[in-house]
Amino acid sequence: MAETLLLVTELRKTFGALRATDGITLDVLAGETHAIIGPNGAGKTTLIAQLAGMLRPDSGRIRFAGEDITPLSAQARSRRGLARSFQITSIYRDFTALDNVALAVQAHAGHSFRFWRPAHEERALRQPAQAILNEVGLAARADVLAANLAHGEQRQLEVAMVLATGPRLLLLDEPVAGMGAEETQRMIEFLARLKGRQTMLLVEHDMDAVFSLADRISVLVYGRVIATGTPAEIRANADVRAAYLGEEVA
Amino acid sequence: MKRGTTLLIGTLLLFAAIPPIAGWLNEPFYLDLFRRVMIFAIAAASLNLILGYGGMVSFGHAAYLGVGGYAVGILAHYGIDNGYLQWAVAIGASAVVALAIGSISVRTSGIYFIMITLAFTQMLYYLGVSIEEFGGDDGLRLARRSQFGDLLDLANPTLFYYVVLAILVLVVFAIHRLVNSRFGMVIRAARSNEARTQAIGFSPYPYRLAAFVISGAICGLAGALLANHTSFLTPDFMHWTRSGEIMFMVILGGIATSAGPVLGASVLLLLEDLLSAWTVHWQIILGPFLVLVVLFARKGLAGLLARDERHG
Amino acid sequence: MNAILIVEQALNGLQLGVMLFLMAAGLTLVFGIMNLVNLAHGSLYMVGAYLATHFMQTTGSYALGVLFGLGGTLVVGILVEVIALRTLYERDHLDQVLATFGLILFFNELVAILWGRNAIYSSLPQFLSGHVEILPNLNYSLYRLVIIAVGLLVAGLLWYVVTHTRLGMLIRAGASNRTMVAALGVNIRLLYTLVFGFGAALAGLAGLLAAPIFAVQTGMGELILIQVFVVIVIGGIGSIRGAFAGAVIVGMVDTMGRAFLKPTLATVISPSAADSAGPALASMLIYLLMAVVLAIRPQGLFGSRGG
Numbered sequence: 118m119a120e121t122l123l124l125v126t127e128l129r130k131t132f133g134a135l136r137a138t139d140g141i142t143l144d145v146l147a148g149e150t151h152a153i154i155g156p157n158g159a160g161k162t163t164l165i166a167q168l169a170g171m172l173r174p175d176s177g178r179i180r181f182a183g184e185d186i187t188p189l190s191a192q193a194r195s196r197r198g199l200a201r202s203f204q205i206t207s208i209y210r211d212f213t214a215l216d217n218v219a220l221a222v223q224a225h226a227g228h229s230f231r232f233w234r235p236a237h238e239e240r241a242l243r244q245p246a247q248a249i250l251n252e253v254g255l256a257a258r259a260d261v262l263a264a265n266l267a268h269g270e271q272r273q274l275e276v277a278m279v280l281a282t283g284p285r286l287l288l289l290d291e292p293v294a295g296m297g298a299e300e301t302q303r304m305i306e307f308l309a310r311l312k313g314r315q316t317m318l319l320v321e322h323d324m325d326a327v328f329s330l331a332d333r334i335s336v337l338v339y340g341r342v343i344a345t346g347t348p349a350e351i352r353a354n355a356d357v358r359a360a361y362l363g364e365e366v367a
Numbered sequence: 368m369k370r371g372t373t374l375l376i377g378t379l380l381l382f383a384a385i386p387p388i389a390g391w392l393n394e395p396f397y398l399d400l401f402r403r404v405m406i407f408a409i410a411a412a413s414l415n416l417i418l419g420y421g422g423m424v425s426f427g428h429a430a431y432l433g434v435g436g437y438a439v440g441i442l443a444h445y446g447i448d449n450g451y452l453q454w455a456v457a458i459g460a461s462a463v464v465a466l467a468i469g470s471i472s473v474r475t476s477g478i479y480f481i482m483i484t485l486a487f488t489q490m491l492y493y494l495g496v497s498i499e500e501f502g503g504d505d506g507l508r509l510a511r512r513s514q515f516g517d518l519l520d521l522a523n524p525t526l527f528y529y530v531v532l533a534i535l536v537l538v539v540f541a542i543h544r545l546v547n548s549r550f551g552m553v554i555r556a557a558r559s560n561e562a563r564t565q566a567i568g569f570s571p572y573p574y575r576l577a578a579f580v581i582s583g584a585i586c587g588l589a590g591a592l593l594a595n596h597t598s599f600l601t602p603d604f605m606h607w608t609r610s611g612e613i614m615f616m617v618i619l620g621g622i623a624t625s626a627g628p629v630l631g632a633s634v635l636l637l638l639e640d641l642l643s644a645w646t647v648h649w650q651i652i653l654g655p656f657l658v659l660v661v662l663f664a665r666k667g668l669a670g671l672l673a674r675d676e677r678h679g
Numbered sequence: 680m681n682a683i684l685i686v687e688q689a690l691n692g693l694q695l696g697v698m699l700f701l702m703a704a705g706l707t708l709v710f711g712i713m714n715l716v717n718l719a720h721g722s723l724y725m726v727g728a729y730l731a732t733h734f735m736q737t738t739g740s741y742a743l744g745v746l747f748g749l750g751g752t753l754v755v756g757i758l759v760e761v762i763a764l765r766t767l768y769e770r771d772h773l774d775q776v777l778a779t780f781g782l783i784l785f786f787n788e789l790v791a792i793l794w795g796r797n798a799i800y801s802s803l804p805q806f807l808s809g810h811v812e813i814l815p816n817l818n819y820s821l822y823r824l825v826i827i828a829v830g831l832l833v834a835g836l837l838w839y840v841v842t843h844t845r846l847g848m849l850i851r852a853g854a855s856n857r858t859m860v861a862a863l864g865v866n867i868r869l870l871y872t873l874v875f876g877f878g879a880a881l882a883g884l885a886g887l888l889a890a891p892i893f894a895v896q897t898g899m900g901e902l903i904l905i906q907v908f909v910v911i912v913i914g915g916i917g918s919i920r921g922a923f924a925g926a927v928i929v930g931m932v933d934t935m936g937r938a939f940l941k942p943t944l945a946t947v948i949s950p951s952a953a954d955s956a957g958p959a960l961a962s963m964l965i966y967l968l969m970a971v972v973l974a975i976r977p978q979g980l981f982g983s984r985g986g
Contacts, residue, residue, distance in 0.1 A: 169566065195568035207563040209556055220556050224568040229549040230577065236552045282567050424773045471973050478716050478772055478916065482908040483973065489905045490966035497959040607901065611780040618777055650788040657781030658763055661774050 119146040122286055122316055123168070123199075128177035130163055137163040138174065139340030145286065150312050152319045152327045155337035161320045162204060164337070165290045168318070169201040170194040182285060196225070198285035204294060206271045210264035214255055214274050217263055218246035221281035246281060253277040253307060269300030273307070280315075287317045293326055305329065328352075336360070371669055375539070375626035378633065382532050386525045398524055399596075404636045405531045406592045409538050411616040411628035413585035418614065419623035420546045421578045422558030423473065426481050427488030428613045430468070431461040431583045433495060433605030435590020440507045440600040450513030450521070454591045461587020462580050464491070469579035473572060488610055495602030506601030513595055521595055531592055535629070538585055543625050545581070554578045619660055621669025630668045683817050688938045689931065694823045696930025697830020701885035702907040703914070703922040704837055705878025711917030712850060713871050715764060716772050718779035720882055720907070721900025722786035723759075727752040727883025728890040728899065729790055732801035741804040748887035749880055756879020760872050768871070787897040798894035826888050833881070834923055841919055850874065906933070909969045915982020924980055929965050936964040 123145040130138040137160045145151045155161055166172035168179060170191035179187045186194055209217050219242045223229060226241060236242060250259050253273045258266060263274060272292060279287060292308065293301045305326050311317070312330060321327050327334060328348045335345040336357050344354045351357055382405060389397040410432055417423040435457035442453050472483040501507050512521035521527040545551050557564045557571035564571055594600050603609070612635065620631025638656075642649030664671065706720045731748025735741055763782065767775050803822055810818035841847040849865055886900075893899065906929060914925025941957030948956070972979065 171562070171566075190570075191565045192568050192570045195566060201566055203562075203566075207560060207566070209559045209563065211559055212556070216552070220552055220564075221567045223549055223552065229553045229569070229574065231549040232551075233544050233548055235544070235547045236549045237547065239549070242549075278563075278567060418773070424776065426776060471970055475973070475977060478710065479912060479977075481716060481772060481776055482912050483969070486905055486909050486912065486966055486969060490963050493962035494959055497962050499955060607905065608784075611777075615777060615780070618773070648788050648792055650784040651792065654781045654783070654785030654788065657784065658778045661770075661778040661781070662763075662766060665774070 119148050121145070122147045122182060123318065124178075124180040125168070126178050126180075128164070128167060128179065129175045130167060130172065131175060136340045138167065138177075141177070141337070141340070141342055143335055143342060143345070145316060145318050147285075147316055148313060149332040150308075150317045150319060150330050152321060152331035152334045153337055154321065154324070154327055154334060158339075159337040160340040161337055162290065163340075165201065165288055165320055169199065169288055195282060198283065199288065200279040200282045200284035200286070201288040202272075202275045202279050202290055202292060204290040206268070206275055208263045208271055208275050208278065210262070212263055213260050214250060214263055214266065214270075214277075215243065215246055215259040217274055218249055218277050218281045219243055221278040222246050222249075225282050249277045249281050253280075254303065267300075269296045269304070272296060272300075273304065276304075276307070280311075285316060287311075287315055289317060289319045289321075291321055292319070293321065293323050301326070370672065371621075371624055371626045374669065374672055375629060378626070378629050379532070379536060379539075382535075383529075386528055390525075395524065398528055400636070400640060402524075402528050402531050402596055403593075404633050405535045406589050406596055407613065407616060407636060408629045408632035409531075409535050409589040409592070410586050410613050411620070411632045412535075412538055412542055413582045413589065414613050415617045415622065415624075415628045416542050416545065416585070417554075417575075417578050417582045418617055419627070420551065420558065421554040421575060423575065423579065424477075424481050424614075425472075425484045425579075425582075426607070426610050426614065427468070427484035427486075428582075428586055429605045429607065429609035430484075430488040430491050431465060431586035432590040432593055432609065432613075433491060433602070434461045434464050435587030436594035436600050436604045437495065437501065437507075437590075438587070439513060439591045439594040440509055441501060443509050443511075443513075444501065444507060448511060448514045450515040450519075453513045454588065457587045457591035458584045459587075461590065462584040465580045465583025466576070469576050469583070473576045473579055485607060485610065488605060489607055492602050492605040492607070495605060502601070504602065506599055506603075509594060509598045509600065512598065513591070527595070531596075534588065534592065538588075539625055539629065542585075550574065550577070615657055615660075617667075618665075619667055621667030621671075624667070624669040627667055627669045634668060683814070684938075686814060686817060687819065688934055690819055690823065690827070691938075692931035692934035693927065694826050694830075694930070695934055696927035697827055697834070698885050698889060699903070699907055699910050699930055700830060700834060700923050700926035701881050701888075702903060703910045703926050704833075704919060705881040706907060707911055707914075707917055707919065707922045708850070709875055709878050710911075712874055713768050715768055716775045716779065717764065718776060718904065719759065719782040719786065720878070721902075721904030722783050723752055723756055723879045723882035723900070724886040724889070724903060725786065725790060725895075725897070725900035726755050727886030728895045729794060729799075729886075730883070731887035732799055732890050732895050733794070735801050736799075741807070744801075745887060749883055752883025752886070753876050753880040756883075757872055757876040759879075760875040764875070765868075765871070783901065786900075790897050796897060798896035801890045801895065803891050822891060829884075829888065833884070837919055906965065909965050911979075912969050913972045913979055915979025918979075918981040921979055921981030929968070932968055933961075933965050936961040940964070 121144050125141055125143040128138050128141040141164060153161055163172065167174050170189055178185055181197060181199055186197065209220065219236065222242050222245050223236065247259060250256050253276060255270060255273055255277065258270060263271060266274060276292060293304050296304060301323065308330055319330065331348060333345060334348055334351045335342050336351060338360045343360060344351060344357050346354065382401060385401045386398055389395060410428065414425060414428045417425055438457035438460045439453045442456060468484065468487045472480055475483060496504050519526060519530060521530065546555065553569055553574045557575060561571060590604065593604065616631035616635050617628055619635055620629065621627030639649065639653065642652055702720065702724060706717060709715050709717055727748045730751040731744045734747040735744030738744065759782065763778065767778055807822045807825060809821050811821050811824065813819050841850060849870060910922060910925040910929045913928060914921030940961045941953050944953035944957050
């Protein structure tokens with residue numbers, strides 16, 4: 118049995134009368150690809166925001182690699198190896214693709230109180246950044262301004278930035294949202310190559326993507342996990358079919 | 368070479384040519400005018416560091432002109448006219464004041480940041496007005512310019528002019544290096560997308576605060592130069608309209624470019640000079656001009672003249 | 680330092696406070712609803728003071744002066760909104776700051792052209808001048824009492840309008856959700872123009888009330904504007920309640936500081952040291968207060984938004 122990398126216990130977050138997260142308990146094992154699915158409004162994005170440290174839970178604990186990270190800020194979690202992509206692409210639009218990734222490398226290469234030497238000339242930043250761009254298939258686009266990349270390329274760039282932080286756990290918030298069929302296919306293939314090497318927690322609406330990638334799936338409904346299991350188990354689960362999958366997969 | 372860089376070097380070469388031209392025309396006034404332009408270019412360049420690259424809209428940069436100026440003036444008032452000491456104190460004191468103001472204001476953003484930096488500068492202005500020992504409202508006369516032994520004699524107007532030019536070149540180059548260094552990439556990243564910057568693991572605050580302090584220190588040096596230039600200090604060094612003018616120089620010249628502050632300071636001060644020679648009510652023209660620049664020429668002169676340049 | 684003096688200075692502080700409130704209310708509404716930083720708000724205060732004084736002097740009637748002062752500022756405010764500021768709502772704060780800074784230069788110079796650079800003075804009509812005995816041995820200026828009354832009245836009216844009327848509902852909704860208000864079929868442009876004009880009229884009111892007390896001169900608007908910024912930072916942005924609390928606090932602290940700091944210091948340090956430190960410290964007091972509030976509550980006393 119692989120070690121537990123992320124352990125979420127009894128996480129709660131309410132907004133007024135809305136229980137966005139209603140006692141979620143969840144674990145992610147080292148090396149696995151764990152997907153979270155659920156209908157709109159199930160609380161997936163709220164959950165990701167709490168895991169990434171951008172939203173404080175009302176109660177409950179988040180343990181990461183054996184450490185309680187519940188009180189830590191987003192940047193402190195990032196430094197411990199927990200990295201996220203955003204549902205709405207979040208990149209530096211006025212920087213080139215390579216600069217975007219190099220910044221992510223830089224964030225994890227010591228402090229940045231270095232005032233004189235041009236960052237563009239630092240091989241320690243540029244080389245790993247270029248390697249990651251190659252890996253996600255953006256090698257030819259390294260010197261293009263991020264704002265001028267196609268939508269799918271921007272999402273790939275964001276994943277590249279997240280990877281460049283050398284994360285132990287990748288939180289992917291709808292990585293194929295808004296992509297065309299071809300772009301979606303390319304992203305899924307890329308994530309499939311990453312699978313096994315990189316622990317991933319994936320929130321996604323695209324069921325083809327989820328069932329082809331995930332080792333385990335947790336189903337979130339109204340802020341609660343109603344089932345966790347392998348894709349086959351989830352397909353067969355009566356509760357899940359009733360609550361959710363019935364209409365979409367069957 | 369990028370056109371922005373060409374423009375910058377051209378302007379600096381023009382500055383270098385002013386003393387012989389002024390001598391040839393027998394118009395020493397030009398020496399004075401352009402020395403003033405260069406001093407404000409230094410101040411504007413320092414503001415551009417945090418405003419243009421860091422996205423921090425400081426409406427209080429005149430504070431550091433004042434602190435730097437008064438550092439020289441007060442030391443001179445007590446008979447200390449060693450230039451090295453005066454200028455070091457000017458830079459150091461400005462950095463300390465920037466640290467104090469920055470540690471409170473940099474935590475905020477947007478409108479709060481604007482109002483707070485403006486308010487603290489006004490506080491320093493009132494402090495200047497109320498201290499009778501240093502002349503209060505009437506100001507403080509500098510008996511003689513900062514002394515640098517036999518090395519430099521700032522009483523020589525041409526020499527002083529070239530000292531200012533050398534400092535301007537140094538400052539513009541240093542800021543250019545700074546914004547392209549690791550440090551500069553972080554403050555530019557935090558301006559471009561703060562949430563992303565935190566998500567990849569940076570805490571923007573210490574970097575922003577450091578930029579704020581560096582910017583204040585450079586502007587303090589401009590203040591020391593300005594005190595030597597005018598030989599007379601008043602709290603008006605710190606008047607809030609001064610802050611507005613410096614900010615306008617940055618926008619007029621082109622935000623987040625190396626050439627911008629130099630061009631902006633040149634055009635604004637020369638325009639003021641032309642207009643004020645024409646009518647005492649020149650501000651009635653300058654005000655609407657400013658509004659029009661904001662509405663229609665947002666990229667500034669550097670943006671208009673050198674469309675291909677980005678982060679130079 | 681006796682009780683009479685303290686009461687008198689407290690009233691002075693309250694009077695300054697309500698004037699600051701009249702300015703802060705308009706500024707904070709315009710910011711809260713239109714997300715516009717208007718540095719030229721101080722210019723509207725100046726315009727109100729000049730118009731009122733001018734028409735008082737030329738017509739000899741106080742009432743006409745007030746009428747022209749208020750109406751004139753309203754019209755000037757609406758013109759400024761329609762001509763220049765309307766296009767700035769969608770711009771960032773930097774653009775707004777610079778453009779309204781340009782407007783300040785314009786207005787200051789315009790006033791200098793029309794009325795000269797020297798201060799002009801307005802006089803009070805018979806029925807507002809003089810003093811009343813409000814406590815035994817305390818004669819207080821009737822006019823200052825009137826200012827306090829007008830300010831409190833406006834504060835009450837504003838509170839009622841914002842919390843109890845349809846217009847107030849729209850204003851509050853507009854602050855949080857622009858598209859929603861537009862969806863309700865409200866002409867949002869007109870609403871903005873009205874709110875701006877109303878804020879301008881309040882600034883004009885503050886200006887015309889201030890005219891007989893302070894010198895009416897160019898630049899008078901910016902001196903009070905920066906104090907109003909302190910008020911808004913302390914009170915919390917976009918909040919009328921915050922603006923009122925902040926204004927009274929700043930008015931009191933500033934007035935009390937100027938009146939009592941020097942004599943109080945003199946009991947601790949030497950009188951000559953107090954002579955020089957007292958006024959310096961008094962002039963810095965409200966800014967230091969602002970720093971303290973920011974350190975403890977960055978969003979201000981009544982603010983909901985941080986940063």
